Amino acid sequence: MSARPRSRAAKAGLAVAGALLVAGTAVPAGADPTTTADRAASTMDTIVPAPESVKPNPAADFELTAQTAILAPGEAAGVGEYLAGVLRPSTGFPVPVNPALPGTGDIALALDGDPALGPQGYRLQVADEAVRVHATSTDGLFNGVQTLRQLLPAGIESPTAQPGPWTMPGGEITDKPRFGHRSAQLDPARHFFTVDMVKRYIDQVAKYKINKLHLHLTDDQGWRLQINSWPRLTEFGAQTEVGGTPGGYYTQQDYTEIVNYAASRHMTVIPEIDMPGHTNAALSSYAELNCDGVAPPPYTGIDVGFSSLCVNKDITYTFVEDVIREVAALTPGPYLHIGGDEAHSTTDEDYVAFMSKVLPLVEKYGKKPLGWHEYGKAAPKGDAVLQFWGTTNGDPLLNEAVARGNEVLASPANKTYLDMKYDENTPLGLQWAGFIEVADAYGWDPGSYLQGVPEESVLGVEAPMFSETLETSQHIEFMAFPRLPAIAELGWSPKGALNWESFKNRLAAHGPRLAASGQDFYRSPQIPWQE
Ligand code: ACM
Numbered sequence: 001m002s003a004r005p006r007s008r009a010a011k012a013g014l015a016v017a018g019a020l021l022v023a024g025t026a027v028p029a030g031a032d033p034t035t036t037a038d039r040a041a042s043t044m045d046t047i048v049p050a051p052e053s054v055k056p057n058p059a060a061d062f063e064l065t066a067q068t069a070i071l072a073p074g075e076a077a078g079v080g081e082y083l084a085g086v087l088r089p090s091t092g093f094p095v096p097v098n099p100a101l102p103g104t105g106d107i108a109l110a111l112d113g114d115p116a117l118g119p120q121g122y123r124l125q126v127a128d129e130a131v132r133v134h135a136t137s138t139d140g141l142f143n144g145v146q147t148l149r150q151l152l153p154a155g156i157e158s159p160t161a162q163p164g165p166w167t168m169p170g171g172e173i174t175d176k177p178r179f180g181h182r183s184a185q186l187d188p189a190r191h192f193f194t195v196d197m198v199k200r201y202i203d204q205v206a207k208y209k210i211n212k213l214h215l216h217l218t219d220d221q222g223w224r225l226q227i228n229s230w231p232r233l234t235e236f237g238a239q240t241e242v243g244g245t246p247g248g249y250y251t252q253q254d255y256t257e258i259v260n261y262a263a264s265r266h267m268t269v270i271p272e273i274d275m276p277g278h279t280n281a282a283l284s285s286y287a288e289l290n291c292d293g294v295a296p297p298p299y300t301g302i303d304v305g306f307s308s309l310c311v312n313k314d315i316t317y318t319f320v321e322d323v324i325r326e327v328a329a330l331t332p333g334p335y336l337h338i339g340g341d342e343a344h345s346t347t348d349e350d351y352v353a354f355m356s357k358v359l360p361l362v363e364k365y366g367k368k369p370l371g372w373h374e375y376g377k378a379a380p381k382g383d384a385v386l387q388f389w390g391t392t393n394g395d396p397l398l399n400e401a402v403a404r405g406n407e408v409l410a411s412p413a414n415k416t417y418l419d420m421k422y423d424e425n426t427p428l429g430l431q432w433a434g435f436i437e438v439a440d441a442y443g444w445d446p447g448s449y450l451q452g453v454p455e456e457s458v459l460g461v462e463a464p465m466f467s468e469t470l471e472t473s474q475h476i477e478f479m480a481f482p483r484l485p486a487i488a489e490l491g492w493s494p495k496g497a498l499n500w501e502s503f504k505n506r507l508a509a510h511g512p513r514l515a516a517s518g519q520d521f522y523r524s525p526q527i528p529w530q531e
Contacts, residue, residue: 044169046509047150048485049209049492050502051175052121060127060170062105064152066093069103072141076109079141082264083107086149090516092161107131107148109141120211121176124148126168140176142266143209147173150207154512162516179446181409181460182491183212183270184484186476187419187467189219189281190302191241192248197473199261204477204519206265208488213262214270214337214462220280220299220307222247225255225271225330229322230286237285237298242468244300255330263332270370271327274339275320276346276354280307288315302468305344311354321361328365336367340375341389352378359384370409376401385459389413391433393444394451402452407459410446416487418465418479422522428469429479438524442486442503447495461491474520481514481521482507504528 044056064087072080080097087095096103113123113135122135122144133144151169155162184205186193193201202213217225223237226249238249250258259269279289280299287295291310299307309316328336338358343351355378362369369375373386376397380386382405388398391414398408413420413433420436421429434440441463447455463484470476489503504527511529514521523529 044151044171044173046506047147048506048510049489050497050506051147051173052494053174054171056169056171058170062126062128062131062168062170064091064166064168065105067103068093068095068105068107069099070095070097070107070109071102072097072109074111075138076111076141079138079145080109083145087156089160090156090158090162091164091166105130109133111135111137111141113140118176120180124173126151126170128170131168139266146207146209147175154516157513157517159518177209177492178494179458179460179491181212182210182488183214183460183462184210185214185216185462185464187216187465188224189216189222190467191471192222192224195250195254195257198258200473201476202262202265202267205484206267208485209492210488211266212268212270214272216272216274218273218281219278223281223285224249225327226251227323227326229326230319232285233282237281240298240300242300242302252330259330259332268333270333270335270337271331272337272339273323273327274341276309276311276351277305277307277341277343278339279309283307289319305342308343308345311346311350317357320358324361325365328367331367334368335370335385336362337370338362338375339372341372343374348377373397379404380406382406385409387411387462388450393449398450399452402457407457408450408453409459409462410450411462411464412444412449415441415444416461416463418463418483419467419470422524428475430468436483438482438486438526439500441483442490442500445495445498446490461487463487477520478522481519482510482524482527485510
């Protein structure tokens with residue numbers, strides 16, 4: 001396993017509070033959304049992630065007008081309303097959904113897709129008289145809609161009305177993902193992020209067909225999800241964060257709001273309760289969870305590996321079961337992430353003893369375990385998933401896992417960690433896994449990168465973002481974009497379409513889109529950004 005520094009601050013070489021505001025001033029977001037470039041027509045060759053098949057038909061451009069309606073019968077109506085919500089602010093058009101009288105030049109969303117498209121695929125046809133999206137499920141329609149918006153000029157992403165024309169290039173796209181699980185992660189434990197900040201990120205990553213949101217809800221610095229049976233976890237354990245500033249937490253109602261919002265973006269939330277390490281916030285909230293019965297003080301630094309639940313106390317398992325029961329009840333998706341990383345204060349023997357009591361609890365409450373790859377030491381059953389976060393291209397634990405039938409979620413830290421600096425000048429982030437420029441994030445193949453892990457054992461990819469240095473949405477955006485779209489493409493696009501020259505030129509067209517939407521991003525010198 002890769003050596004991770006116990007003191008991340010030492011490696012980071014950063015002044016945590018001081019450096020943080022620099023990103024925004026050095027890299028202003030928001031090009032003027034009324035420039036001609038923004039109004040220029042889009043083409044079919046700038047889509048990210050790259051679709052499986054694109055057949056342009058320059059004779060069949062479509063124009064979205066004040067008369068355009070969305071026809072989305074039955075279960076498609078929700079995706080229709082979502083699309084209307086994207087189109088109305090920037091076009092200023094009414095864009096009715098399922099009006100009594102169809103308009104002219106309508107956009108039709110239909111659940112009549114060819115079964116070969118699979119559960120997430122779609123076919124998008126742009127012709128001069130109409131646009132049609134076909135899929136077998138609303139997930140597929142939603143994915144098609146993300147492509148559709150990329151075919152409109154960049155100004156479509158603006159929150160305020162922009163001049164048209166709103167022309168879409170004619171042709172047909174047939175598309176489906178290489179991996180069904182494409183995940184982004186947020187860490188509201190190190191710095192708390194409000195519900196609105198999480199929703200903002202959900203909307204931003206959904207544009208790139210990310211369909212899972214992994215929330216790292218607990219760590220040494222804070223416990224961020226209300227647990228009714230153990231109220232001090234949040235009454236006490238959520239009060240601070242890294243740097244000692246006030247923390248915060250999600251009530252169960254807040255959390256459900258996030259889960260529902262994610263679902264409305266066809267995204268499943270995967271909650272992580274990290275254990276047995278990364279538990280100082282719990283240990284400081286309840287003295288009885290400590291082996292010596294003494295609660296440590298809250299922790300506001302960024303070291304790792306010093307805390308552990310008390311493996312030999314019965315109350316530990318009462319606690320863990322209560323937490324798993326409540327979290328499982330709030331979780332519509334199949335996975336519950338149990339952390340398991342960096343348990344440096346737990347012996348291997350204790351670690352395995354702990355996990356072998358916890359894994360059946362996950363199952364008892366109807367969930368499948370997901371955990372950082374170290375928990376492979378406990379030989380979890382075949383439906384468990386190991387999330388690889390090492391800085392090399394493999395680990396013996398993965399090979400044993402594959403032999404047991406476990407799947408692997410690929411998030412190699414030196415490729416996918418969005419909290420790593422881009423280069424030595426990046427004002428935010430850490431560097432223990434190295435600098436990650438856009439080409440590094442893009443430069444690996446999830447199906448063949450991990451030694452001894454065949455593509456059929458790869459569940460998908462994730463782009464984690466730990467937030468020791470990240471406090472605001474602007475910070476999140478500066479670190480995630482444009483590396484998140486790079487990882488999203490690795491998760492979605494066919495292997496044969498993965499090509500850096502192609503990606504960087506397609507990504508270049510996304511600068512004006514990101515800017516028009518009012519979000520920040522890093523203007524990497526590797527990308528020939530369009531203005
Ligand atoms: C991790 O970065 N400790 C999973």
